[in-house]
Amino acid sequence: MSTMRRILRLLKPYRLLVYSAFFFQLVVIISRLIQPLVTRVIVNEVIIAGQHERLVSLCAALLGLVIFRASSGFLRVLFIERASQSVAYDLRTGLFRQLQTLSFSFFDQNRVGEIMSRITGDLEGVRNYLAVGLITLFEQSVTFVGALIFMFTLSWQAALSILSTLPLIAFIAFRFRKRVRPMFREVREQSAELNTRVQENLAGIHVVKAFVREVYEKDLFTKENQKMLTMNLNVTDIWSTYVPIMQALSEICTPLVLATGAILMANGQMDLGTLVGVTGYIWMLTQPMRMLSQLINGITRATTSAEKVFYYLDLGPSIKDDENPLPVNERNGRVEFENVNFQYDSQPVLQDINFVAEAGQTIGIMGATGAGKTSLVRLLARSYDVDTGRVLVDGIDVRKQNLKELRRHIGYVPQETFLFSESLFENICFGKPDSGLDEVILAARAAQAERFIEEMPRKYETVVGERGIGLSGGQKQRTAIARALLIEPNILVFDDSTSAVDMQTEYLIQQHLEQSIRGRTTFIIAHRISSVKNADLILVLNQGKIVERGTHKELLALRGEYFQMWQDQLTAITGEGGVA
Numbered sequence: 021m022s023t024m025r026r027i028l029r030l031l032k033p034y035r036l037l038v039y040s041a042f043f044f045q046l047v048v049i050i051s052r053l054i055q056p057l058v059t060r061v062i063v064n065e066v067i068i069a070g071q072h073e074r075l076v077s078l079c080a081a082l083l084g085l086v087i088f089r090a091s092s093g094f095l096r097v098l099f100i101e102r103a104s105q106s107v108a109y110d111l112r113t114g115l116f117r118q119l120q121t122l123s124f125s126f127f128d129q130n131r132v133g134e135i136m137s138r139i140t141g142d143l144e145g146v147r148n149y150l151a152v153g154l155i156t157l158f159e160q161s162v163t164f165v166g167a168l169i170f171m172f173t174l175s176w177q178a179a180l181s182i183l184s185t186l187p188l189i190a191f192i193a194f195r196f197r198k199r200v201r202p203m204f205r206e207v208r209e210q211s212a213e214l215n216t217r218v219q220e221n222l223a224g225i226h227v228v229k230a231f232v233r234e235v236y237e238k239d240l241f242t243k244e245n246q247k248m249l250t251m252n253l254n255v256t257d258i259w260s261t262y263v264p265i266m267q268a269l270s271e272i273c274t275p276l277v278l279a280t281g282a283i284l285m286a287n288g289q290m291d292l293g294t295l296v297g298v299t300g301y302i303w304m305l306t307q308p309m310r311m312l313s314q315l316i317n318g319i320t321r322a323t324t325s326a327e328k329v330f331y332y333l334d335l336g337p338s339i340k341d342d343e344n345p346l347p348v349n350e351r352n353g354r355v356e357f358e359n360v361n362f363q364y365d366s367q368p369v370l371q372d373i374n375f376v377a378e379a380g381q382t383i384g385i386m387g388a389t390g391a392g393k394t395s396l397v398r399l400l401a402r403s404y405d406v407d408t409g410r411v412l413v414d415g416i417d418v419r420k421q422n423l424k425e426l427r428r429h430i431g432y433v434p435q436e437t438f439l440f441s442e443s444l445f446e447n448i449c450f451g452k453p454d455s456g457l458d459e460v461i462l463a464a465r466a467a468q469a470e471r472f473i474e475e476m477p478r479k480y481e482t483v484v485g486e487r488g489i490g491l492s493g494g495q496k497q498r499t500a501i502a503r504a505l506l507i508e509p510n511i512l513v514f515d516d517s518t519s520a521v522d523m524q525t526e527y528l529i530q531q532h533l534e535q536s537i538r539g540r541t542t543f544i545i546a547h548r549i550s551s552v553k554n555a556d557l558i559l560v561l562n563q564g565k566i567v568e569r570g571t572h573k574e575l576l577a578l579r580g581e582y583f584q585m586w587q588d589q590l591t592a593i594t595g596e597g598g599v600a
Contacts, residue, residue, distance in 0.1 A: 023323045023327055023330070027322065027326050030146075030150070031103060031107060031150065033106075034102070034103040034107065037100070037106075040095070041096050041097075041155060042155070042158060044092040044095045044096040044099065045092075045096045045155055045158060046162065047092040048092045048096065048159075049159060049162050049163050051085045051088050052089065052163065053166045053170055053301075054085060055082065055300065056298075056299075056300025056301055057170070059293075059296055060174075060300075061293070062078050062293075063293035063296045064292070068292065096155065100150075100151055100155050104147050104148075104150040104151035105147070105151075107146075107150055108143060108144070108146075111143050111147075112143060115139050115143070115332055115333065116139070118335070119135070122337050123338040123404075124339075124398075126335065126337075131219075131220070132216070132219055132220075133212065133216025133217065133218065133220060134215065135332075137211055137215040137216070138328050138332055142328045142329050143329055145321055145326075148318075148322075149319070149321070153319065153322060156315065156318070157315055157319075163304050164304070164305060164308040164309075167305045170301055171298060174298050175281070175294060177284060178277045178280045178281060178284075178298050181276040181279075182276065182302075182305050182306075185270070185273060188269060192265055192266055193266065193316060195262065196262040196263075199258050200258050200259070200317065200320055201323075201324070203251065203255045204255065204320050207251045207252060208328065210247055210251055211248065213244055213247075214244050217240060218241070221237050259317075266309065269309070270309035271306065273302060273305060273306045274299075274306070277302050281294075281298060338405075339403075339405060341422060342419060345420060346416050346420045348414050348415075348416055348425070351429050351510045352414060353379045353413075353414070353510035353511045353540055354377065354378055354379045354415065354541065355413055355541055356375075356376045356412040356415075357396075357409070357410075357411055357412075358374060358412065359372060359374060359409035359410070360372070360373040360374070360399065360408070360409035360411060361373075361406065361407050361408045361409055362392075362395060362399065362406050363407055364404070368564055369392050369395045369564050370395055370399075370564045370565075371563075371565050372565065373396065373409070373565075375566065377541050377543070378556075380538070380539050381541055381557060382541075382556050383541075383543045383544070383555060383556065383557050384546065384551070384553075384555035384557070384558040384559070385397070385545045385552075385559050386545075386546060386547070386552060386558060386582065387560055391561035391562055391564065392563075392564040393561055394435070394545065396561070397432075397515060397543050397545065399411050399418075400511065401418075401426060401432065402419070402423060402426065405419060413426065428507070428509075430513065431507055431509035431512045431513065433497070433501050433512075437493075437497050439484050439496055439499060439500070440484075442483065443478075443483050444473055444476075444479075444480050444481070445460055445481060447484065448460050448469075448506055449506060451503060451504075452507050455506055457480065459506060463502040463503075463505045464480075464498075464499075464502045466502070466505050466533060467498045467501035467533075468498050469498035469499055472495050472498075501514070501533075511540065511542075512540050512541070512542040514542070514545065515545045516546055530554075548589065549582075549585060554572070555572070556571070557570070557571070558570060558582065560581050567580070567581060568580050568581055
């Protein structure tokens with residue numbers, strides 16, 4: 021009930037539309053309730069009493085009720101659809117806005133396909149209930165009560181004969197809802213799983229085809245689809261067990277009323293017109309009974325979907341602004357890690373990290389895959405928070421700074437480059453949308469992206485495909501570097517951002533970047549020593565710990581891990597016999 025109340029509260033901003041829809045639905049219901057009374061008059065006074073002169077006016081009244089009902093029904097649909105679509109718009113906007121606030125850990129733990137299922141299928145389930153289910157519930161409830169009152173007015177005996185079936189129908193409906201609700205929840209969960217499978221397959225279709233895994237992927241999808249089929253069939257089994265019983269009980273009402281009416285007419289307690297009028301209300305009383313299973317079905321689907329939507333809406337970001345953030349008087353890019361420890365899902369990632377990057381210095385970070393290099397730089401912009409210790413930027417703990425202000429001064433080039441399905445110009449100026457073409461060209465030039473962009477037919481207006489399809493890996497990385505440079509940050513982070521380019525291009529990028537990074541604190545994560553050998557400080561990580569630190573020459577002199585990496589890379593270039 022709390023979920024249902026919350027669904028109804030979504031309509032509050034559009035209550036005028038909702039009230040209008042319910043008003044016109046009430047008009048429709050009243051016109052239906054009046055019709056059997058008119059029919060009763062036609063039978064008793066026109067057909068039996070012979071007052072044929074009243075036939076035209078009474079038939080005109082029936083026609084008027086039909087027209088009145090049709091026009092009111094049109095307005096009802098118009099108003100309720102506007103209200104439900106507006107609620108859907110609000111929910112979509114709210115969900116998307118909420119997703120933008122959630123922390124990286126949420127997206128690490130929730131798959132894109134599942135999130136998409138919530139923002140599409142579950143949201144549409146809520147909207148459909150508001151547009152159809154809610155008004156249908158109102159219609160059937162008021163129709164049943166109204167028809168029962170009119171039937172009691174015409175014949176209390178006939179009304180009681182119908183009411184005798186209600187306790188059994190109510191009991192069966194309760195049992196039906198109790199069994200079907202958990203099944204609908206399982207169906208929605210499996211639907212999200214199926215959407216995730218499709219999304220991942222399509223996102224990685226190039227990999228699937230490259231490794232000739234189409235059959236494997238098809239079998240995986242078939243397996244998940246079979247689960248979906250089984251769950252839906254289980255729902256169907258429950259439906260086929262309970263629904264026919266409820267419908268049969270509702271259909272028994274017709275012979276009950278006719279039998280009661282026949283006995284009353286035989287005893288002179290009911291006239292033919294009243295019997296015809298009473299039978300006109302039978303459908304209005306039995307239809308809600310027949311639809312009871314559908315109403316329960318609709319409510320259960322809506323609440324199940326709403327629970328998932330509200331779950332996302334109620335989630336708060338794990339990374340939040342401090343209630344009283346401290347102002348940063350001067351942004352110069354000084355970074356300090358003090359006794360930093362960080363773990364992810366109870367797995368230690370960084371342990372006892374201590375170092376200082378003075379303003380304008382370049383820090384190289386090296387180590388094997390999984391050593392914690394990317395996790396270290398992600399603490400700078402609070403993608404995650406430390407477990408113990410402090411990360412200070414410009415002398416202030418990053419947890420005490422305004423989050424957006426902090427991130428505006430950090431330019432990040434990720435290892436896995438993501439580009440939007442927009443033009444190259446829009447991708448480069450993504451972080452600074454008011455940039456002019458001259459600024460974009462300068463950033464592209466510094467990132468060694470200008471040449472390939474100028475060779476394209478539409479140059480900077482060239483639209484790249486989804487995730488940058490149409491560009492090579494190196495072209496995407498250079499575009500991402502230009503995007504980071506354009507915002508002119510105090511701190512630059514290159515997360516192995518030249519791994520997709522050849523050594524010659526890497527050299528040219530480094531030559532041009534020297535001017536761009538001057539005066540900026542720069543962190544360079546790399547596997548190639550050539551990328552970091554000119555750094556002011558190089559940190560070598562192993563299993564989350566700093567095991568070596570110093571300049572290129574100092575680390576070579578240690579003849580430790582860094583020296584071994586240097587030797588291995590020389591050997592890879594010169595062959596056996598390459599020496600330091």
